Amino acid sequence: MKCPHCTIGIHESWSGKSFQYYNQPFAFAYRAMHCPECDKWIIQIKGDTETDWTLILPRAASRNPVPPEVPRTIAADYLEACNVLPISPKASAALSRRCLQAMLRAHGYTAKDLAKEVDMLLAETDASKAIPISLRTVIDGIRNFGNFSAHPITDVTSLQIIDVEPEEAEWCLQVLEECFDHFYVRPAQAAKRKAALDAKLAAAGKPLSKG
Ligand SMILES: [Zn+2]
Incomplete structure (x- = not known):
């Protein structure tokens, strides 16, 4: 074990x-x-x-530790959602929902409710923001949890208690973990690689890389 x-x-x-x-x-x-x-x-x-x-x-x-690239307020909601899961899946899902929406809105996916924001993410056409298949699979799943995504949240700081099954609440945590990777970890890695490349180019007296 x-x-x-x-x-x-x-x-x-x-x-x-x-x-x-x-x-x-x-x-x-x-x-x-x-x-x-x-x-x-x-x-x-x-x-x-x-x-x-x-x-x-x-x-x-x-669960896995939160990557250091994730902003503290986002990480705090996620950790709280993990900790309350065994006692209250409803409370856990409410925290996950707020955490997911905060991440989506911070990246320009703002709509009337969370379901529409998830749709916007899934419909992303910018190749540089293409969502990986692992995230697409898990986030598509939450569209079936009617209560999770259908309610509008007018203020991201408000918590709404919604009915969910324990498995749904756990699924939401997986969605958040995939989002951490997509929104924070991978861009940070890409930026690091670009900086390393630019340093090499500069040392060789060549123009910097694009983007
Ligand atoms: Zn141990």
Whole structure:
């Protein structure tokens, strides 16, 4: 299994305890283990069935770290959306929705509601802003979550609670991760490559690259 703190693969070695309450079909149980990689404890409690365990420590399994190129306010909404996911998919999706809209609007995709803004992104004709297939696939999916994209947001700072399924809320986090890559990480990498090229050209006494 992957450690939910550090995401490194580790061997499962649980110790725990179960409690039977009269003739209830399932006992209450908890189990814990220590991660040898990051030196943290992982604790689970048993859910409704014998094989269903719910993570209680850490609250949410770690996802990949936020790339440093992502602006702090955007990263903050994303991290909050990750942290509240196990407790409230609705709250998580509301944060994801605000985070996605802030990114789209910062890049010129501004319309009446989020669904139209997603349409604008998908219809991008500027080759230099062409959206990668991985982002196209995940973001197209949220158009099917009627509640997620259909409501207008008049003020990006407002949070609207919307009904979503837990899987939909998790999907939204994937959309944000793909957007980080597209809007912030790749342009920063391209700018770095261009600067390196220009430095070489300048050293050779040649004109700078275009763009
Ligand atoms: Zn760990």
